[in-house]
Amino acid sequence: MPTLKIDGKEITVEKGTTIIRAAEQLGVEIPHYCYHPGLSIAGNCRMCLVEVEKMPKPQIACHIQCLDGMVVHTQTKSVQKLREHILEFLLVNHPLDCPVCDQAGECRLQDYYMKHGLYDSRLNENKVKKSAKAVPIGPTIMLDSERCILCSRCVRFTDEISKTGEFGIFNRGDHSEIGIYPGRELDNKYSGNVADICPVGALTDRDFRFKCRVWYLAKTESICPGCARGCNITVEANLERPHHANGERIMRLKPRFNGEVNDWWMCDAGRYGYKFIDHDRLLEPLIRNQGTVQTTGWNDIVEEVIKSLKGVLKKSKDELAVLVSPEMTNEELYLAKKLFVKELGLERVLLLRTKADGDQDDLLIRSDKHPNRKGAEWIGFEESKRAIQEVIDQGLKGGLKGLILFGQDLAALYPGRNVEDLLQRLDVSVFVGSNHNLTSEHVQFILPAATYAEKNGTFTNFQGRVQRIREAIPPAGQSKAESEILTLFADHLKLDWSYENEEQIFDSLRRSVPQFQGMNYSKIGREGVPVE
Amino acid sequence: MGAVVIRTKVVQRPELNFWERLYFPEVFRGVWLTSTHFFKNLTLHAFHALGLFRRIAAAVTIQYPEQLWKLPSRSRTRHRLTKREDGSPRCVACMMCETVCPARCIYIVAEEHPDPHIEKRPRSFTIDLGKCVYCGFCVEACPEDAIRMDTKIIDTSAYSREGMVLDIKELLNPTGVPKTL
Numbered sequence A: 001m002p003t004l005k006i007d008g009k010e011i012t013v014e015k016g017t018t019i020i021r022a023a024e025q026l027g028v029e030i031p032h033y034c035y036h037p038g039l040s041i042a043g044n045c046r047m048c049l050v051e052v053e054k055m056p057k058p059q060i061a062c063h064i065q066c067l068d069g070m071v072v073h074t075q076t077k078s079v080q081k082l083r084e085h086i087l088e089f090l091l092v093n094h095p096l097d098c099p100v101c102d103q104a105g106e107c108r109l110q111d112y113y114m115k116h117g118l119y120d121s122r123l124n125e126n127k128v129k130k131s132a133k134a135v136p137i138g139p140t141i142m143l144d145s146e147r148c149i150l151c152s153r154c155v156r157f158t159d160e161i162s163k164t165g166e167f168g169i170f171n172r173g174d175h176s177e178i179g180i181y182p183g184r185e186l187d188n189k190y191s192g193n194v195a196d197i198c199p200v201g202a203l204t205d206r207d208f209r210f211k212c213r214v215w216y217l218a219k220t221e222s223i224c225p226g227c228a229r230g231c232n233i234t235v236e237a238n239l240e241r242p243h244h245a246n247g248e249r250i251m252r253l254k255p256r257f258n259g260e261v262n263d264w265w266m267c268d269a270g271r272y273g274y275k276f277i278d279h280d281r282l283l284e285p286l287i288r289n290q291g292t293v294q295t296t297g298w299n300d301i302v303e304e305v306i307k308s309l310k311g312v313l314k315k316s317k318d319e320l321a322v323l324v325s326p327e328m329t330n331e332e333l334y335l336a337k338k339l340f341v342k343e344l345g346l347e348r349v350l351l352l353r354t355k356a357d358g359d360q361d362d363l364l365i366r367s368d369k370h371p372n373r374k375g376a377e378w379i380g381f382e383e384s385k386r387a388i389q390e391v392i393d394q395g396l397k398g399g400l401k402g403l404i405l406f407g408q409d410l411a412a413l414y415p416g417r418n419v420e421d422l423l424q425r426l427d428v429s430v431f432v433g434s435n436h437n438l439t440s441e442h443v444q445f446i447l448p449a450a451t452y453a454e455k456n457g458t459f460t461n462f463q464g465r466v467q468r469i470r471e472a473i474p475p476a477g478q479s480k481a482e483s484e485i486l487t488l489f490a491d492h493l494k495l496d497w498s499y500e501n502e503e504q505i506f507d508s509l510r511r512s513v514p515q516f517q518g519m520n521y522s523k524i525g526r527e528g529v530p531v532e
Numbered sequence B: 001m002g003a004v005v006i007r008t009k010v011v012q013r014p015e016l017n018f019w020e021r022l023y024f025p026e027v028f029r030g031v032w033l034t035s036t037h038f039f040k041n042l043t044l045h046a047f048h049a050l051g052l053f054r055r056i057a058a059a060v061t062i063q064y065p066e067q068l069w070k071l072p073s074r075s076r077t078r079h080r081l082t083k084r085e086d087g088s089p090r091c092v093a094c095m096m097c098e099t100v101c102p103a104r105c106i107y108i109v110a111e112e113h114p115d116p117h118i119e120k121r122p123r124s125f126t127i128d129l130g131k132c133v134y135c136g137f138c139v140e141a142c143p144e145d146a147i148r149m150d151t152k153i154i155d156t157s158a159y160s161r162e163g164m165v166l167d168i169k170e171l172l173n174p175t176g177v178p179k180t181l
């Protein structure tokens, strides 16, 4: 294990560690462009040059491995001068695009130039113009090769991570240019990541394009609900300037590093799967009565639902089914179990998916498109196709009197069955969910629920890692988190639940479900905790 | 930075002398002064109304809007958006002005420009003058010289709050009347 000194601070690192990584551990930042911890070393941008004593020339910190007794300087006059010159070279052909560039505000060229810039330009030459500006190179990404600094991160990403190999650097010298191989387009399941890793504005996200400026965004750490992987993400919202993007609040999702789950990446389905948060939402409690729809208040609707449920329960407990979903958080599933199984004594509280299974690959994507199936299983809900079929059969025969759905679009899940007819036959049908769908159009009571971006809680991913989602934006309209809705039911049933927030629910959850033992919100923190 | 030394100058309150303390002489002097101005202005305004002695100014008050005043050339007046040669706005919707505006009264919505070399342009650009504090930061911040406060339009009043809101059309082609020399 070599011990070395960086800027006078001593550190011992694993053999094979590069200087840039050792410096990172010490909290010394070495400017860099081409180096990315998730990709192979290219060593082409030269921004990371540092001085190493006894070495005749400056060395690139991203490539040189630490040796015992090394003495590294990252802040000397000559290193600073080198950075100025490297930046000068990088900017030789760079357009002055910052005002129209979506990267502005999170651009490494801007950041480093502020710190290490030359400021007095010595260049009087004409820039070598690359091909056309602002070319869509696929459904998700826009390329502006003029802005590219040829760091090759995108090339390495498509070669090493997505293994699709669309990018290449063409021509030589001053005329080198980033591009897509002829006849191809950047269309893979992880394409959005290249916009994240491009240190400049050469690759930008078409979905985010011109929606708003990055410094308007409020960032909240959360978990992608797109599949059982549970990639760590940052939800980026624009709340203060609603005139942008037609009042949409969520502007984009970005992956957040978690070495145990998703490294630096996320898939496109997850990245662009946020639109439902600001579109087609159920905004207020609704009661449907013989064709007419009436909006009402929360207390009234809960009162009504309980009255109807009691009517059904008086006759038989067998004629009421509750379908919870693996999209609900651990806290909500725990409350659902407590309310419907323990307090009301129902036998048919079943787990039912909200989405069909999809594709799976070796990188991130899981075929199970729900974020919390593992958690549901731990809490005691196992999805059984047969049990659900029985409910539907019974319903179609008229043997079912009440049905409570948590977000499932029965009509879409069972297109062959006459779900509409089933719902018509019920005495009481309740839909707790965030968005309009075919099923919500036919139920009697609609209780609008908050989406994952509007509430707190935890999901358990397929590895058994418990991770936190956080409220990034307030619930739309009058919608409420399912945990709040369930607590409201408990209040109206005069049950003594004294939960003030999700954290308290989690505290009682961990006491009753062994897998969650010893966990709490502060332990789960930013990265989540695996079950032992 | 060194320590800040604040210089102080002690100002003596003037003492009243014997004559002033007699009270009445000073009161009459004040009434005399006011009356001379009053009668001088009255006479001059009467003559002005008849079209006489117009070159001798009456009171120091400027009779706006009949009479205009020359503003310093750097004074900030109502905003306008400058144009390219083809008449389209120079603005590229970079949001610098919207960001810097301390009153948060600029509202820009961006869209794609058909020419990829310009790339971005404002779909709408609105300034709510009812909130604007005329600080001029928007002009300072603009990297494109696309917004200026040099229309010399200084009377911004309206019968409603909505009336104080200028849209992109009004900003590109101000219809207000300059009220300064």
Ligand code: SF4
Pocket: A147, A148, A149, A150, A151, A152, A153, A154, A155, A178, A197, A198, A199, A200, A202, A203
């Ligand atoms: S497009 Fe971006 S990531 Fe790719 S080489 Fe150019 S600067 Fe690097």
Ligand code: SF4
Pocket: A224, A225, A226, A227, A228, A229, A230, A231, A262, A265, A266, A267, A268, A269, A270, A271, A364, A365, A366
């Ligand atoms: S792999 Fe799954 S969790 Fe990750 S971003 Fe994609 S959908 Fe979201």
Ligand code: SF4
Pocket: B097, B100, B101, B102, B103, B104, B105, B106, B127, B131, B132, B133, B134, B135, B136, B137, B138, B139
């Ligand atoms: S003058 Fe000041 S307050 Fe008025 S729009 Fe410009 S930046 Fe905003």
Ligand code: SF4
Pocket: B090, B091, B092, B093, B094, B095, B096, B097, B098, B108, B138, B141, B142, B143, B144, B145, B146, B147
């Ligand atoms: S700063 Fe200038 S170019 Fe940018 S949005 Fe404002 S007016 Fe337009």
Ligand code: FES
Pocket: A031, A032, A033, A034, A035, A042, A043, A044, A045, A046, A047, A048, A049, A060, A061, A062, A063
């Ligand atoms: S980061 Fe080391 S050469 Fe680019």
